[in-house]
Amino acid sequence: KSKGLKDYYNNYFPIGVAVTPNDIRGNEKSLILEHFNSITAENAMKMGPLQPGENKYFWSNADSIVEFGVKNKLKVRGHCLVWHTQTPRWLFKDSAGKTISKEVLLTRIKNHINTVVPRYKGKIYAWDVVNEVIADDTSYFRKSPLYNIAGEDFVEQAFRYAHAADPKAILFYNDYNTETPAKRDKIFKMLKGLLAKGVPIHGVGLQAHWSINNPSREELEKSIEMFSSLGLQIQFTELDISVYTGRQGGQLIAGEKAKEPAVFTPEMEQKQLEKYKMIFDVFRKHKKHITGVTFWNLSDKYTWLDGRGRKNFPLLFDTELKPKKAYYEVIKF
Numbered sequence: 001k002s003k004g005l006k007d008y009y010n011n012y013f014p015i016g017v018a019v020t021p022n023d024i025r026g027n028e029k030s031l032i033l034e035h036f037n038s039i040t041a042e043n044a045m046k047m048g049p050l051q052p053g054e055n056k057y058f059w060s061n062a063d064s065i066v067e068f069g070v071k072n073k074l075k076v077r078g079h080c081l082v083w084h085t086q087t088p089r090w091l092f093k094d095s096a097g098k099t100i101s102k103e104v105l106l107t108r109i110k111n112h113i114n115t116v117v118p119r120y121k122g123k124i125y126a127w128d129v130v131n132e133v134i135a136d137d138t139s140y141f142r143k144s145p146l147y148n149i150a151g152e153d154f155v156e157q158a159f160r161y162a163h164a165a166d167p168k169a170i171l172f173y174n175d176y177n178t179e180t181p182a183k184r185d186k187i188f189k190m191l192k193g194l195l196a197k198g199v200p201i202h203g204v205g206l207q208a209h210w211s212i213n214n215p216s217r218e219e220l221e222k223s224i225e226m227f228s229s230l231g232l233q234i235q236f237t238e239l240d241i242s243v244y245t246g247r248q249g250g251q252l253i254a255g256e257k258a259k260e261p262a263v264f265t266p267e268m269e270q271k272q273l274e275k276y277k278m279i280f281d282v283f284r285k286h287k288k289h290i291t292g293v294t295f296w297n298l299s300d301k302y303t304w305l306d307g308r309g310r311k312n313f314p315l316l317f318d319t320e321l322k323p324k325k326a327y328y329e330v331i332k333f
């Protein structure tokens with residue numbers, strides 16, 4: 001049997017990938033099993049897909065991903081219990097269509113956690129409990145419906161509910177742009193405050209939606225040093241390296257036209273492999289603090305970054321599921 005990515009990193013950390021229910025059945029299945037020893041559901045465990053109506057759960061996608069993981073002895077990460085995106089329509093309203101109170105919202109969050117977490121006890125080893133609550137602008141918390149109704153309390157409570165529901169699960173706060181100093185400082189401040197209150201948080205998920213220009217080695221190392229100084233374990237939970245630059249890895253906004261044609265140029269290939277080489281070098285150096293690195297999608301055949309009108313090429317495997325040059329840089333050490 002040929003060596004896969006996970007085997008090269010055996011002495012470092014598990015290597016994960018975000019999967020869809022189709023990936024674990026189709027042609028992608030053998031590539032997943034060759035290279036990865038951890039999986040995350042790309043969408044199937046978010047609240048909207050999982051609890052589309054109050055107390056009406058849709059389990060089959062999430063169950064199939066967990067069963068695939070268990071059957072193949074992969075680690076399974078749970079993603080995610082509380083997030084302002086992909087929330088079900090019913091979550092913030094009562095039956096008369098009125099916005100609910102803080103108390104009701106916390107109860108609904110608690111019920112969700114108490115239903116989902118125990119179902120996968122012993123199968124899902126780590127949960128992204130709270131996702132992306134820190135603002136990208138100058139404010140502290142993101143002004144989401146969750147925050148507008150419940151203030152910052154929902155963050156603390158979600159961790160407490162999750163810990164009670166599965167005391168053995170490793171609980172993560174997960175966010176992006178964590179190498180941007182201003183946002184990193186706010187995340188650090190929030191986590192430090194919660195830990196000081198004894199809130200059960202065990203790790204920080206640094207999403208790692210990066211680009212050929214970002215992050216620098218210095219900022220990446222700074223993030224690892226800062227968050228590990230809190231005694232938290234670190235996982236890179238959603239790694240990809242966009243070949244475009246600018247806002248959000250060069251994603252287009254509605255109505256905007258792509259300036260570049262959607263081809264993977266030799267220049268992109270070169271810059272991307274250098275970035276992948278650098279970040280894995282940093283990951284290995286800090287292996288003491290890093291307990292997982294997960295890619296957000298498997299290959300360039302399908303990536304969430306393709307959305308908004310332009311093909312992207314952010315992963316280690318190409319559109320035909322073959323290893324790219326960057327792959328060989330990542331396993332060369």
Ligand code: G3I
Nearest residue numbers: 042043046079080085086131132176207209238296303304
């Ligand atoms: O499943 C529905 C389908 O029923 C519907 O007909 C179709 C029409 O729009 O949408 C389908 O849902 C889409 C879903 O992906 C599944 O494909 C949603 O529109 C789409 O918004 C959703 O995007 C996901 C996104 O989170 C939501 O914000 C991406 O796949 C997923 O990769 C992305 O992942 C997030 C992480 O969870 C958190 N961090 C950032 C990361 C990237 O945005």
